[in-house]
Amino acid sequence: MTALILFYVAGFVTLAAAILAITRTNASHALIYVVVALLAIAVIFFLLGSPFAAALQIVVYAGAIVVLFLFVVMMLNLGKSSVDRERALLTRGIWTVPSLLALVLFAVVLFALVSGDHEAGAEARMIEPKEVGIALYTKYVLAVELAGVLLLAALVGAYHLGRRYLADRREEEKTS
Amino acid sequence: MMPPTEHVLVLALMLFCVGAVGVLVRRNIIFILISLEFMMNACAMVFIAAGAKWGQPDGQVMFMLILAIAASEVAVALGIVIQMARRFRTLDVDAVSELRE
Numbered sequence: 469m470t471a472l473i474l475f476y477v478a479g480f481v482t483l484a485a486a487i488l489a490i491t492r493t494n495a496s497h498a499l500i501y502v503v504v505a506l507l508a509i510a511v512i513f514f515l516l517g518s519p520f521a522a523a524l525q526i527v528v529y530a531g532a533i534v535v536l537f538l539f540v541v542m543m544l545n546l547g548k549s550s551v552d553r554e555r556a557l558l559t560r561g562i563w564t565v566p567s568l569l570a571l572v573l574f575a576v577v578l579f580a581l582v583s584g585d586h587e588a589g590a591e592a593r594m595i596e597p598k599e600v601g602i603a604l605y606t607k608y609v610l611a612v613e614l615a616g617v618l619l620l621a622a623l624v625g626a627y628h629l630g631r632r633y634l635a636d637r638r639e640e641e642k643t644s
Numbered sequence: 645m646m647p648p649t650e651h652v653l654v655l656a657l658m659l660f661c662v663g664a665v666g667v668l669v670r671r672n673i674i675f676i677l678i679s680l681e682f683m684m685n686a687c688a689m690v691f692i693a694a695g696a697k698w699g700q701p702d703g704q705v706m707f708m709l710i711l712a713i714a715a716s717e718v719a720v721a722l723g724i725v726i727q728m729a730r731r732f733r734t735l736d737v738d739a740v741s742e743l744r745e
Contacts, residue, residue: 476651483659512689515646516693517696521692537678619715625723628723
């Protein structure tokens with residue numbers, strides 16, 4: 469029963485954070501909500517008996533991908549005075565709602581730990597990381613190789629697109 | 645006790661719809677990419693829910709592949725965003741319609 473309540477709370481947090489994220493005007497404020505939504509999704513994965521997927525969701529999505537977004541957003545600080553931005557970042561209104569949503573999530577996890585039935589998903593069977601690993605490197609070994617090739621292609625593509633001289637050459641064409 | 649699969653599917657559907665609305669409504673490319681992330685997460689949630697329903701690890705394997713796809717997509721897309729900001733000095737996707745001409 470508790471797992472059900474936790475699921476609905478986490479689902480509410482996910483949807484609320486997602487809606488707030490796509491309605492922001494400032495990209496870095498939106499990314500705070502994105503982190504909250506991704507953490508809420510990780511809680512749902514955990515409740516569904518997939519602890520390894522939950523951990524990966526936090527490490528790769530909330531950790532790596534959102535940080536990549538943040539780097540680009542901060543890099544592209546398009547002409548605005550950074551002092552104003554910093555001041556705007558520190559106003560209370562921007563921090564309260566994402567923090568409240570994150571607090572709800574924290575309360576959910578805390579409640580799950582305190583109430584002692586964090587094995588709640590085990591009734592339907594917890595899928596251990598060991599099983600996932602075995603499936604990944606036996607049945608799906610070709611898919612793993614394809615994912616590796618895809619990541620290599622993305623690496624080369626990102627490197628190519630990030631080069632500066634593509635933009636410089638265009639400037640030369642314009643001036644000539 | 646695990647959440648009922650139908651409810652997880654409904655939640656994933658709602659999340660996907662939020663992402664789809666974001667892609668359609670927003671014109672800032674950063675927000676479009678964020679919305680795409682939400683849509684991918686909704687798909688991942690469906691995979692996890694299905695894997696949990698049948699007690700198989702396949703759902704989580706598919707989740708990892710989605711993770712790899714999302715990471716590659718973000719890397720390439722953010723490279724495009726950087727080029728866009730350098731060339732057009734804007735992140736508005738409507739401003740980048742040179743192919744139309």
